[in-house]
Amino acid sequence: MNDDIHSLIGAYAVDAVSEDERYRFEQHLSACTHCQAELVGLQAVAGSLASASAVTPPPSLRANILQQIGTVRPLPPLVSDHDDEGDDGGPAHDRPAPSPVSVESAPASIEQARERRRRHGVRRFVAAAVAAAAIVVGGLTWHPWTGSAPTQVSASQQVLHASDAQRYVKHLGQTTATVVRSKKLDQSVLVADNMAPPPAGHAYQLWYQTPAGKMVSAGLMPANASGATQTVLLNGAADKATGVGITVEPAGGSTSPTTTPVALFSFST
Amino acid sequence: MRPLHSTTPDSDGEPPGDPLTTLLSASARGDESSFARLYDQTGPRIFGLVLRVIRDRAQAEEVTQEVYLDIWRQSARFDAARGSALSWMMTIAHRKSVDRVRSSEAQSRRDTTYDMKQQAVPYDTTVESAHRGLDAERVRKALETLTPTQREALELAYFGGYTHREVAALLNLPEGTAKTRIRDGLIRLRDTMGVEQ
Numbered sequence: 532m533n534d535d536i537h538s539l540i541g542a543y544a545v546d547a548v549s550e551d552e553r554y555r556f557e558q559h560l561s562a563c564t565h566c567q568a569e570l571v572g573l574q575a576v577a578g579s580l581a582s583a584s585a586v587t588p589p590p591s592l593r594a595n596i597l598q599q600i601g602t603v604r605p606l607p608p609l610v611s612d613h614d615d616e617g618d619d620g621g622p623a624h625d626r627p628a629p630s631p632v633s634v635e636s637a638p639a640s641i642e643q644a645r646e647r648r649r650r651h652g653v654r655r656f657v658a659a660a661v662a663a664a665a666i667v668v669g670g671l672t673w674h675p676w677t678g679s680a681p682t683q684v685s686a687s688q689q690v691l692h693a694s695d696a697q698r699y700v701k702h703l704g705q706t707t708a709t710v711v712r713s714k715k716l717d718q719s720v721l722v723a724d725n726m727a728p729p730p731a732g733h734a735y736q737l738w739y740q741t742p743a744g745k746m747v748s749a750g751l752m753p754a755n756a757s758g759a760t761q762t763v764l765l766n767g768a769a770d771k772a773t774g775v776g777i778t779v780e781p782a783g784g785s786t787s788p789t790t791t792p793v794a795l796f797s798f799s800t
Numbered sequence: 801m802r803p804l805h806s807t808t809p810d811s812d813g814e815p816p817g818d819p820l821t822t823l824l825s826a827s828a829r830g831d832e833s834s835f836a837r838l839y840d841q842t843g844p845r846i847f848g849l850v851l852r853v854i855r856d857r858a859q860a861e862e863v864t865q866e867v868y869l870d871i872w873r874q875s876a877r878f879d880a881a882r883g884s885a886l887s888w889m890m891t892i893a894h895r896k897s898v899d900r901v902r903s904s905e906a907q908s909r910r911d912t913t914y915d916m917k918q919q920a921v922p923y924d925t926t927v928e929s930a931h932r933g934l935d936a937e938r939v940r941k942a943l944e945t946l947t948p949t950q951r952e953a954l955e956l957a958y959f960g961g962y963t964h965r966e967v968a969a970l971l972n973l974p975e976g977t978a979k980t981r982i983r984d985g986l987i988r989l990r991d992t993m994g995v996e997q
């Protein structure tokens with residue numbers, strides 16, 4: 532089975548894998564240094580295939596993109612919880628890469644000193660973005676653009692990479708929503724791709740279903756730019772839950788679901 | 801701009817020599833003018849790829865916009881130890897394009913006959929500049945060293961957005977062999993073009 536997954540590297544490099552294969556290969560990749568080294572070259576080759584396909588985009592596209600980035604702050608670098616380097620003057624890319632290019636789940640690779648410098652440099656962006664994006668979820672304040680984000684990402688990463696991670700996928704039109712649960716960690720994570728923004732004045736709320744069939748709030752999805760991948764750590768205990776639901780609720784959330792779920796994930800299978 | 805350059809993982813502490821890498825790190829710090837330059841230097845490559853996979857111009861513009869927004873958001877997470885900046889950007893663009901065509905099941909692009917016809921006229925789009933022309937020439941020459949099946953499998957996967965299983969079905973290959981053709985094709989191209997490991 533391991534040989535089989537190893538041989539997916541070419542298909543993975545050109546995105547010719549199913550979602551399940553992509554997930555399994557990325558799991559393999561995180562542990563296989565051979566594939567990590569090989570993938571760098573294969574992805575470069577894949578990118579060069581399009582070198583004769585260049586087409587000048589319309590000027591309006593440039594204007595739209597530059598206008599749009601003005602409203603979004605770049606994500607902070609991923610930093611490790613436990614700083615095992617301990618020096619401030621090190622170079623930026625000095626940690627061996629645990630896995631190759633992965634669009635959303637790139638592991639920590641930039642050390643703390645850089646993070647400190649970065650925070651200093653982008654303070655004015657933080658101020659603007661936090662006002663737009665901070666959402667209070669039960670007792671937890673979600674600040675996607677501040678220092679709490681790396682911790683959240685890191686907790687999510689732990690679930691995503693847990694040895695007992697189970698994965699439940701739903702396709703909703705252009706959206707792909709995946710719940711990953713680790714019973715061992717007693718946590719689960721929702722990964723949503725291309726999730727359309729909720730109706731104005733509303734938010735997506737996450738729910739755990741209890742064995743008794745009750746829906747208990749697991750937090751709100753942070754508002755985000757369309758088209759992006761969102762990774763949300765659910766609030767509450769995952770181990771005993773029998774499923775996860777997503778509903779559209781008034782901004783701020785509800786104490787129990789008030790609408791038909793847009794997605795339901797059953798843990799029973 | 802050499803798209804095939806890849807930085808070795810042990811380039812410890814060196815200032816990044818790739819201008820795109822410099823522009824990306826400035827972008828990560830919120831520098832919008834650097835990002836504008838990054839866009840100007842890569843826009844035709846990215847848009848061309850997205851357009852080739854998606855085919856519909858309006859949708860390609862939409863996806864290209866998503867791609868650049870993502871590049872902007874993720875800029876701090878680019879790691880030069882894992883490939884060049886351009887390769888990273890192309891990887892993002894390709895994945896988003898493939899995700900888009902796969903999620904639009906109703907599109908006529910899934911018509912196999914049409915798809916195979918398209919494959920007969922590769923590499924006919926506008927070449928932006930002399931150095932891109934050179935890259936394209938190298939790629940074209942390298943592609944000639946592939947077996948027809950390797951080449952077809954690779955093009956159906958990369959430009960068609962098909963999974964290796966779908967590629968196997970389209971080419972009447974036993975299931976499980978298309979992924980081998982794709983891998984062998986990529987390795988051969990890599991070796992022919994001398995991509996650094």
Ligand SMILES: [Zn+2]
Nearest residue numbers: 537563565566
């Ligand atoms: Zn491997």
